[in-house]
Each structure stands twice: as C-alpha cells, then as structure tokens.
Amino acid sequence: MNLISYPRTAAELAELLKLGMSEVLRLLRENKLRVNLRGFLSYLFKTKNDDPEFVANANQSLLSWYEQRIQSGTGPAALAYHVSGVRALHGFTIQRVSYVRKLDRKQYKRERKNEFKSVRKAWAKEIAVKHASELEGAGIPKAEITRMAETGKLPTGYHVHHRVPLDDGGSNAYDNLILIRDDVEHRAVHGYYNPGEQRIVRLNYGETGEVALPMPPADTIVYPNIAKGYVSEPVPNVEFLRIFDEHR
Amino acid sequence: MSIAELVENMTLDLNEANRPPARTESEIAAADRRFAADFGISLPSAYKEVLRHADGVLHNGLTIWPLEKHAIFRQTIFEANADLRDSFDNRFAYFGQFDEELYVFESATQRYCAIEFVGKPVWEEFDDDKEMFEFMLERAWE
Numbered sequence A: 001m002n003l004i005s006y007p008r009t010a011a012e013l014a015e016l017l018k019l020g021m022s023e024v025l026r027l028l029r030e031n032k033l034r035v036n037l038r039g040f041l042s043y044l045f046k047t048k049n050d051d052p053e054f055v056a057n058a059n060q061s062l063l064s065w066y067e068q069r070i071q072s073g074t075g076p077a078a079l080a081y082h083v084s085g086v087r088a089l090h091g092f093t094i095q096r097v098s099y100v101r102k103l104d105r106k107q108y109k110r111e112r113k114n115e116f117k118s119v120r121k122a123w124a125k126e127i128a129v130k131h132a133s134e135l136e137g138a139g140i141p142k143a144e145i146t147r148m149a150e151t152g153k154l155p156t157g158y159h160v161h162h163r164v165p166l167d168d169g170g171s172n173a174y175d176n177l178i179l180i181r182d183d184v185e186h187r188a189v190h191g192y193y194n195p196g197e198q199r200i201v202r203l204n205y206g207e208t209g210e211v212a213l214p215m216p217p218a219d220t221i222v223y224p225n226i227a228k229g230y231v232s233e234p235v236p237n238v239e240f241l242r243i244f245d246e247h248r
Numbered sequence B: 001m002s003i004a005e006l007v008e009n010m011t012l013d014l015n016e017a018n019r020p021p022a023r024t025e026s027e028i029a030a031a032d033r034r035f036a037a038d039f040g041i042s043l044p045s046a047y048k049e050v051l052r053h054a055d056g057v058l059h060n061g062l063t064i065w066p067l068e069k070h071a072i073f074r075q076t077i078f079e080a081n082a083d084l085r086d087s088f089d090n091r092f093a094y095f096g097q098f099d100e101e102l103y104v105f106e107s108a109t110q111r112y113c114a115i116e117f118v119g120k121p122v123w124e125e126f127d128d129d130k131e132m133f134e135f136m137l138e139r140a141w142e
Helices: A010-017 A021-029 A037-048 A052-071 A105-130 A132-137 A142-151 A184-189 A195-200 A237-244 B003-012 B025-039 B045-051 B077-087 B129-141
Strands: A077-080 A087-090 A093-100 A158-162 A177-181 A208-215 A232-234 B057-059 B062-064 B092-098 B101-106 B111-116 B122-126
Touching: A010 A021, A010 A037, A021 A237, A037 A237, A037 B077, A052 A077, A052 A093, A052 A195, A052 A208, A052 A237, A077 A093, A077 A184, A077 A208, A077 A237, A087 A184, A093 A195, A105 A132, A105 A142, A105 A158, A105 A177, A105 B122, A132 A142, A158 A184, A177 A184, A184 A232, A195 A208, B003 B045, B003 B057, B003 B129, B025 B045, B025 B077, B045 B129, B057 B129, B062 B129, B077 B092, B092 B129, B101 B129, B111 B129, B122 B129
Parallel strands: none
Antiparallel strands: A077 A087, A087 A232, A093 A208, A158 A177, B057 B062, B062 B092, B092 B101, B101 B111, B111 B122
16 A cells, blocks of 8 residues: 555545554654544544443553553653643553442532532642642742632642542542642643543443553642652653554 | 622732733624634623633633633633544533533533533533533632
C-alpha cells in the first residue's frame, strides 16, 4: 500500500490500521508517519466498538509501563492524555485501583453537592495557614495565600481535585484533596483517553473494575510543585499510543 | 444575589488589568449565531446576561468561558466546547467548570445539569439555564 504520511480521514486511518498497531508505532518512532493524537484515538476506539477487553488491556499495559519505569530507576510519573499532546505528570503514581462506582447515589450527591462545598472552604483556609511556604514555593503569590487563609477561596487558576474520586470510594476528607492548576495538569489527570477514564465510564453503579488510576504525589498539597520536581512535561505521543498496542 | 451582581463582584475581585470587559449586544448576537452554527444550539439567556457584565468569569475555581481570548483564560467558549465535545463527550454543550464539576446542556434531554469529570455522573439537574448559572456562581462566591 502507499503510505500517507499524515492520515486524517477515517478512510486513511482505516488503511493505516490495517498495518497493525505495532507497525504504526514503528513508523511513528522513525518519523515516517504523523497522526493527530485525538483523531487517531477517537478512530481507534470507534473501531474497537466498546470492546471491554481492549480497554482492560490498555489499563494493564499502563500499569506495566509504570512498573517498568520504576524498576528502571526513573522517578514516578503518570502518562496522561491531553488534547495538546501527551504529558508525563512527574511525581504521580499509577495505581491499580479496584474501582467501585458508588451504588448509593444519594450519598454521592450529598458528598458532591453539600458536604464538598463546606469542606472545600475549611480545607482551603487550613492549607493556606499550615502549608503557606509550600504554596509559595509552588508559585502562588503571598497575597493570594493570605486571602485564601482569610476567605477559604482558591488562588486564581487553581482547582480542588479529589485524589480518589468521589464517584468511587473517595471522600471529602482533607487527605483526599489536593490543589491542582487549572491548566494542562488538571485536564491531563482527567484525560478522556486515559485508560482508567475509559474503564470507569463503562462501569455501572455498584460494579467493580480494575482501573489504572493516576494518583497525585502524597507528599504535596499542590500540583505542580516545582520545588519538589513535580511538574508536567510533554512527551512523544508514541509513548502513550504504545499502551494501546495489543501485541505489546 | 442576581447573576449580574455575582458577575460584577467576581470581576471586581480580579486585578484591574485582568478584568474582562462586558460585551455589546451586537457582539453577543454575533457570538450566538456562531455558537448555533458550530454546536447546534443557541447561547442560553443566562450566559448572555453574564456577557453583558463581563466577558467570562474566573473566581475561586469557577470558569465561565469568555467569547474572546484574554490572558487569564485558557480557552474561549468556542475552544472549550470544541475541545470538550470532541475529546470528552459530544452530547453536551459546556458553559462552566468548577473544580471537577462541569455545567452543561444535554441536547438529547434538553436539560441543564451538573456532571463530574470522572464517570460523567449527573449529580444535579436544573429547571432552566438561569437556575444553573445562579447555582454555579453562588457555589463559587459563598
């Protein structure tokens, strides 16, 4: 076949995938091929037609990638999808979580709607007092930290993230919360094509599934935290696409 | 507080240099036509009310995306919708985000609701757009 170096249409991507994922990855590594990450993954998932085995394998593959990384002596990091390109979230771990979507949806709603609102404010005040130097080291201006301590409002451009999701067994306990930048970092943690997200969205309430979940570093209250080397870094998309290679 | 009061308070809370200006009626009408052409629905009245006071909101973890690019916003309303509809879920139109919460309009059911990133559960439904915008603005202001 004649190889198109930048396939974009469904027909072109279909033709490309006939080569097999391993060959596609080889061509990408050798710079003989370019793909739009989002377009490619979108098409790939459509061809798999919600195949649960494909998603389960991708979760396992991501866990294996992480284990190999740790065994090689490289520091912990999560490999995560972002629309602008794949990121390594340094300091994150990838954990195998036996994810259970809360069956009691009234409890979930209570935690999300009412409890979180009050806990969030109290937690923000507390970390602004107890972790002021860490927040400042992460680049948050002093004035914003002072305001946070007084009002419980977050610094501009930050979100609160649940380390273990409320939808699973996560709670609003202080040690389950982290301040995360409303930028590539937070979107990448929830990256739509992350295998964990793909597995979770296919689970029914009360159902359990093994999920590869990116987990923020336990020893920081804020992410990114450059003082600890916890930053996001662009990595070649092919590193992420490897986890969808069924022959890996 | 009304939507207008909440938006004005949140805008005043930003550094003066970062305050997004209000949009004119003709700019809002043009944006409405563009949004309908791009995503198949009109801009909700409550969002237009926000625009009459500020081009977007950024306060305490809440983002209501603006029509135009500003330094403090990562995306415009058009960019956020193109991104989220393409790479998150194309059943929704997106108007606000508060932490892990997304405030959306679901076309199939014609309802305004709050969903969460992880697993996309709907955890709150609203009678209309006004109720949804008041809810997310008050949630960020309180």
